[in-house]
Amino acid sequence: MTPAARGDRQEPRGSWFVPVPLDRRPPLAGAPGDDRGGRLTPPPASAAMGRGAAGQGTGTAAMDPPTSADPLARARGLAEAIAAAAAEIEATRRIPGPLVEALHASRLLRLLLPRSVGGEEVHPAAYLLALEELARHDASIAWNVFVANSAALIAAYLGPAEAAAIFADPRAVVAWGPPNATVAEAVPGGYRVTGRFDFASGCRMASWMGVHCRVREPDGSFRTNHLGRPAVRTLLFPADRAELLDTWDTIGLRGTASDSYAVADLFVPEAFATTREDPTLRREPGPLYAFTMQGLYAVGVAGVALGIARAMLDAFVALAGGGKTPRGLAPLAEDPLVQAEVARAEAGISSARAWLREMLEEIHAAAPPDAPIGVEARARVRLGSANAIQAAIAVSQAMYRAAGVDAIFPGGPFERRFRDMHTLSQQIQSRSAHFAAAGQVLLGRAPAGFL
Numbered sequence: 001m002t003p004a005a006r007g008d009r010q011e012p013r014g015s016w017f018v019p020v021p022l023d024r025r026p027p028l029a030g031a032p033g034d035d036r037g038g039r040l041t042p043p044p045a046s047a048a049m050g051r052g053a054a055g056q057g058t059g060t061a062a063m064d065p066p067t068s069a070d071p072l073a074r075a076r077g078l079a080e081a082i083a084a085a086a087a088e089i090e091a092t093r094r095i096p097g098p099l100v101e102a103l104h105a106s107r108l109l110r111l112l113l114p115r116s117v118g119g120e121e122v123h124p125a126a127y128l129l130a131l132e133e134l135a136r137h138d139a140s141i142a143w144n145v146f147v148a149n150s151a152a153l154i155a156a157y158l159g160p161a162e163a164a165a166i167f168a169d170p171r172a173v174v175a176w177g178p179p180n181a182t183v184a185e186a187v188p189g190g191y192r193v194t195g196r197f198d199f200a201s202g203c204r205m206a207s208w209m210g211v212h213c214r215v216r217e218p219d220g221s222f223r224t225n226h227l228g229r230p231a232v233r234t235l236l237f238p239a240d241r242a243e244l245l246d247t248w249d250t251i252g253l254r255g256t257a258s259d260s261y262a263v264a265d266l267f268v269p270e271a272f273a274t275t276r277e278d279p280t281l282r283r284e285p286g287p288l289y290a291f292t293m294q295g296l297y298a299v300g301v302a303g304v305a306l307g308i309a310r311a312m313l314d315a316f317v318a319l320a321g322g323g324k325t326p327r328g329l330a331p332l333a334e335d336p337l338v339q340a341e342v343a344r345a346e347a348g349i350s351s352a353r354a355w356l357r358e359m360l361e362e363i364h365a366a367a368p369p370d371a372p373i374g375v376e377a378r379a380r381v382r383l384g385s386a387n388a389i390q391a392a393i394a395v396s397q398a399m400y401r402a403a404g405v406d407a408i409f410p411g412g413p414f415e416r417r418f419r420d421m422h423t424l425s426q427q428i429q430s431r432s433a434h435f436a437a438a439g440q441v442l443l444g445r446a447p448a449g450f451l
Contacts, residue, residue, distance in 0.1 A: 071122055071130035074106045082137040089140050089255035090416060093248065099141070100205055104171050108134075108145050112296065113152040114284045116160065117167040121288050124296060125360040128303040132353075135307025136314075139420035140255030142307055146300035147201040147256075148173050151210070153293050154234060156284035157274040166208050166236065175206035175239070177261070178428070179232050184213035186223070190269040191215065191235055198247070201258040206239045209261065212276070226278050234276055235268040242266075252416075252423030279372035287367035295378055298385035301429040302356060305392035308421045309349050312399040315413035317342060319403060332402075341402055345395045352391035356384040379441035386434040393430070396421040 078099075085096050095103075103109055111127050113119020127149065135142035151174035155163040166172055182195030197211055214230045215223040225231040245260040275281065279292045320332035320342070332338045363377045373381075400407045400418045407414035424430060437447045 071108065071111055071120075071126050072133055074108060075130040075133035078102055078106060078108075079133070079137050082134065082141050086138045086416070087411070089138060093254045094204060094257060095141065095144065095255055103141075103145065107170075109148040109173055110152065110167075110170075111145075112149040112288065113167060114155050114163070114286075114289070116284065117155055117163045118170060119152060119155070119167065121286065123360075123364060124288065124291060124299055125357050125364070127296075128299055128306075128357065128360065131300060131303030132307040132310065135304045136311040138255070139304060139308050139417065139424070140253050142304045143253055143256045143424075144202045144205075146304055147175065150293070150297050150300055151176060151202075153289075153296060154210070154236070154274065154276070156282045156289045157234075157276070158236075158283070159271060160283070162236075162271050169207065171207065173202060173206045174208045174210060174236065175200045175203040176210035176212065176234075177258075179212035179214075182211065182213050183216050183222075184211070184233060184235060184268075186215050186217050187267070190267055190271075191233065191273060193235060193266050193268065194264050196245075196260060196262040198260045199258045200244075200261050201256045203239070203242075203244055203259055203261060204257040208236055209239045209242050210234050210236045211263065225275070231275065232277060233273050235266075236272045236274075237263075237266060237268055250423055252419035252421070282372070285369050287364045287369065290367035290369075290371065290373045291363070291381065292372060292378055295373075295381040295385075298382055298389075298429050298434070299356070299360065301424065301427060302385040302388040302392075305389045305421065305424055305430075306349060306353050308417050308424070309345075309392035309395040309399075312396050312414060312417050312421075313342070313345050313349065315417075316399040316403055319406060319413075324406070338402060341398055345398055348391045349388075349395050352384075352388040356388045359384045375441055375447065379438045379447065382434055383438035385429070386432075386438070389424075389430050390432070393421060393425050 081099060081102060085099050088096055107120060108130060110119045111122045111130065113121070115121045131142050131146055134145055152167065154174065155167050158166070166174065177197035177200040180195070180197060182193065182197065184191040184193040191213075193211060193213055195211070195213070200206075200209065203209065212232050212234050215233050217223055223231040223233070242261040242263050245262065247260040248254075248256065248258045250258075276293045279290075282289050320338060324332045329335070359380050363373060363381065366377075367373055372378075396418060400414055403414050406412060407418065409415060440447045
């Protein structure tokens with residue numbers, strides 16, 4: 001038994017599907033500094049589906065949404081409000097409601113969503129810079145923006161009606177956790193699944209959720225993918241069909257609400273199932289969707305990591321330049337070892353950032369309109385992202401050490417960011433093994449993992 005071919009899809013049936021017209025494409029926000037897209041008008045407030053309506057917290061500050069077409073400018077427009085809410089985000093493990101509203105109004109949660117369903121389809125370099133800016137002020141906010149955009153990429157693999165059913169609501173957010181041992185059963189018209197999943201970042205503001213499962217056919221065999229391996233199918237459903245479990249209580253990235261969730265005997269129609277495994281199956285044209293989902297995931301984590309590292313470096317420069325003097329020693333800013341450490345840190349993250357940006361510009365410009373980028377280009381995206389992540393981790397460690405006792409007190413500019421970075425460093429996109437995958441391609445070998 002094989003999945004239904006895209007051309008054979010029937011209109012989805014059942015209470016899930018509400019026919020909606022496809023949104024008109026808003027102006028395209030170009031690469032950083034590119035004003036070709038004009039100004040974006042924030043969408044009107046509307047009732048969100050599922051749990052997305054209430055936000056995550058109870059903050060009270062009022063914020064005017066930024067309206068620039070440039071994602072970086074919009075991220076900067078939220079900087080003051082994000083920084084002011086950082087302590088509340090840390091303490092409550094939730095994003096305050098007004099800040100959730102501001103994220104929706106700014107459209108920063110729709111940067112990678114296709115324009116055909118009301119998204120912005122921005123240049124990946126513009127996306128990188130927006131995440132970096134957000135992470136300078138609060139890493140949990142940046143992480144939630146990253147995962148919401150990563151999940152929005154699935155719209156490029158859905159039929160137009162299904163993508164519109166999920167994303168035409170301007171407040172739509174999809175959340176999911178990584179695949180595990182859970183198996184979905186193939187049944188007439190779709191799939192049934194029961195299981196628990198973890199690490200669903202952003203689930204508290206999600207309107208739809210997803211699971212990634214292997215599929216067992218009625219005869220007991222497992223469905224295979226184009227590589228002959230067990231296929232992993234992405235199944236999408238309204239968020240209120242899942243039970244959220246408050247499990248995310250960690251040392252860092254505390255405000256991401258990367259909680260667990262469970263579904264029981266959940267039926268998902270075939271029309272709301274797709275795969276992230278085969279980039280040739282994308283429906284949306286254009287250079288953004290020539291990048292693989294895995295590659296853009298890596299870019300997102302790199303943006304968050306670079307922002308945290310930049311904030312820690314800036315904080316240390318401010319500390320040292322403000323006359324900080326270790327007991328009995330010369331001021332930090334006059335210590336040649338400190339001077340060299342700061343210079344190495346600046347060179348490390350600036351060069352990694354510049355290389356990744358240059359790579360994204362080149363690959364985006366050369367991307368085929370209706371096919372995925374090649375393996376060599378995928379390896380470059382992976383290598384540039386891995387290099388940026390590891391450079392950022394190294395800078396955060398160096399600045400934490402250099403700050404001495406000033407780094408150890410809660411509420412200071414180092415301690416929370418250090419915890420956030422070292423939580424990020426444990427995520428799969430931060431694995432050093434990604435260098436091996438890129439190296440395999442550079443040496444003319446087939447990569448063993450996803451690129």
